[in-house]
Structures are given as C-alpha cells and as structure tokens.
Amino acid sequence: MPNQDKMLSKRYENILFLKRLLKNPVAMGAVFPSSKALAQFICRHVDCADGEFVVEIGAGTGRFTQALLDFGIPADKLISIELDSELVRFLKQKFPKITIIEGDATQLKHLLPPATLGRVRTVVSGIPMVNFPKRIQREIISSAFSILMPQGRFLQFTYGPISPLPARSFGLIKKRLGHILFNFPPATVWGYEKAGNQIIKRRFLLVKMLREKMKKKRFFVRNSNKNKNITEC
Numbered sequence: 163m164p165n166q167d168k169m170l171s172k173r174y175e176n177i178l179f180l181k182r183l184l185k186n187p188v189a190m191g192a193v194f195p196s197s198k199a200l201a202q203f204i205c206r207h208v209d210c211a212d213g214e215f216v217v218e219i220g221a222g223t224g225r226f227t228q229a230l231l232d233f234g235i236p237a238d239k240l241i242s243i244e245l246d247s248e249l250v251r252f253l254k255q256k257f258p259k260i261t262i263i264e265g266d267a268t269q270l271k272h273l274l275p276p277a278t279l280g281r282v283r284t285v286v287s288g289i290p291m292v293n294f295p296k297r298i299q300r301e302i303i304s305s306a307f308s309i310l311m312p313q314g315r316f317l318q319f320t321y322g323p324i325s326p327l328p329a330r331s332f333g334l335i336k337k338r339l340g341h342i343l344f345n346f347p348p349a350t351v352w353g354y355e356k357a358g359n360q361i362i363k364r365r366f367l368l369v370k371m372l373r374e375k376m377k378k379k380r381f382f383v384r385n386s387n388k389n390k391n392i393t394e395c
C-alpha cells in the first residue's frame with residue numbers, strides 16, 4: 163500500500179479508478195470519478211436528522227463520501243458500501259473514521275449494523291444502474307428501501323436523459339432533481355420515494371386543509387351569532 167500522501171493525490175485516485183474500470187467496466191460504469199460539482203449537488207438533497215444515518219452505495223474512490231463529510235454529515239452517521247475490495251482498502255485508508263463495508267448493495271439488510279436499520283433517511287447511489295438488468299436493479303432498490311425509513315429517499319445520478327430506473331414498475335415516484343454540466347459526462351440526478359408515501363403525504367395535506375376550513379367556518383358562525391345577539395339587544 164502506498165504512503166498516505168501519495169494515496170491522497172488526485173493522480174493516484176484517477177489511476178486507481180481507471181485500473182478498476184479496466185478490471186470491471188460494467189460495475190464501474192464511468193471513465194472518471196464524479197466531479198465535485200455533482201457530489202455537492204447530490205449532498206444538497208440529502209436529509210439526515212439527529213440520530214439518523216446516510217448510506218452510500220458504490221462509493222468508488224470516495225468522491226461522494228468526501229462531499230457528504232464536507233456537507234456536515236457526521237463521520238459516525240455515514241456508512242459506505244463498496245463491492246470492489248481494492249477500492250475498499252483505498253477507502254478505509256482515506257476515511258479512517260467512517261464505516262466502510264465491503265459487500266453487495268443487494269444485501270444491505272445483512273451488511274449494515276442492526277442499530278442503523280430503519281434509521282436511514284437517504285441512500286446515495288453511485289452504482290451505474292443503467293448497466294444492470296432490471297432484475298439486479300430491482301434487487302438493489304428493494305434492498306435500499308428495506309433499510310430506509312418509510313419517508314426515506316434514494317438518490318441516483320445518471321448520464322442519460324431519462325430516469326435510470328423504471329420507477330412505476332418498482333412502485334416508486336421519481337423526481338428529476340437537476341442537471342449538472344460540470345461533470346464528465348454531464349449528469350442528471352434523480353430522487354426516488356416509495357409511491358405510497360406520496361399518497362399518505364397528499365392525504366395528510368388534504369386533512370390539514372379541511373381542518374383549517376372547518377376552523378374558519380366555526381369562527382364565522384360564532385362571530386355572526388355574536389353580532390345577531392348585539393342587534394337583538
């Protein structure tokens with residue numbers, strides 16, 4: 163293993179990325195690590211309240227990992243999953259304070275410490291989903307939603323113009339969050355939530371609206387009764 167200074171250089175990181183790409187082009191899915199601009203954009207859409215965790219899948223050389231730490235996610239609340247053992251070794255040296263787990267993102271429930279289950283509000287994915295068949299995509303998605311809180315969100319970037327996941331057939335609601343030109347190639351970020359959540363949210367808003375209306379109506383009835391009493395006197 164090279165010394166820490168050499169390892170932390172961008173040149174070393176790019177060479178390592180390229181080497182792993184040549185070894186496994188499908189799983190890597192990109193020629194360069196993501197840009198800082200893309201990583202920062204994704205971070206702006208990450209939710210994490212006190213006591214909650216952020217899980218990153220397909221950490222690669224740690225571009226999103228670094229951005230998440232810079233963004234303020236506490237090191238003990240960030241868990242990164244990576245399949246490639248050489249990249250895992252690199253990540254462990256680069257980020258000694260965070261939990262780096264070697265494993266397959268289709269197995270998140272078995273990989274994560276039990277204390278984190280159900281306390282994850284965001285999963286950030288660097289996995290090149292479009293390179294995988296629908297069956298694998300479905301496995302990764304159901305694995306991610308098995309550890310997410312009910313209102314949790316799955317964030318994914320892609321280089322193509324359309325959603326990298328067939329949201330509707332996976333029971334998800336998709337949202338295009340933005341397009342980042344300063345990345346090679348330019349990328350689009352998508353957010354996915356469980357479809358039921360949107361219905362629950364809409365119902366909640368409807369009930370709230372009806373309650374407000376009822377309150378207003380009661381206020382008017384009370385006031386008009388008062389006015390009536392005054393004129394009667």
Ligand SMILES: C[S@@+](CC[C@H](N)C(=O)[O-])C[C@H]1O[C@@H](n2cnc3c(N)ncnc32)[C@H](O)[C@@H]1O
Nearest residue numbers: 189190192195196220221222225245266267288
């Ligand atoms: C394009 S790289 C992204 C790296 C980094 N997030 C970035 O944006 O620069 C994709 C990474 O996903 C990892 N990966 C692919 N399939 C995976 C899986 N099923 N479970 C965990 N990691 C996986 C690859 O090993 C690779 O490091």
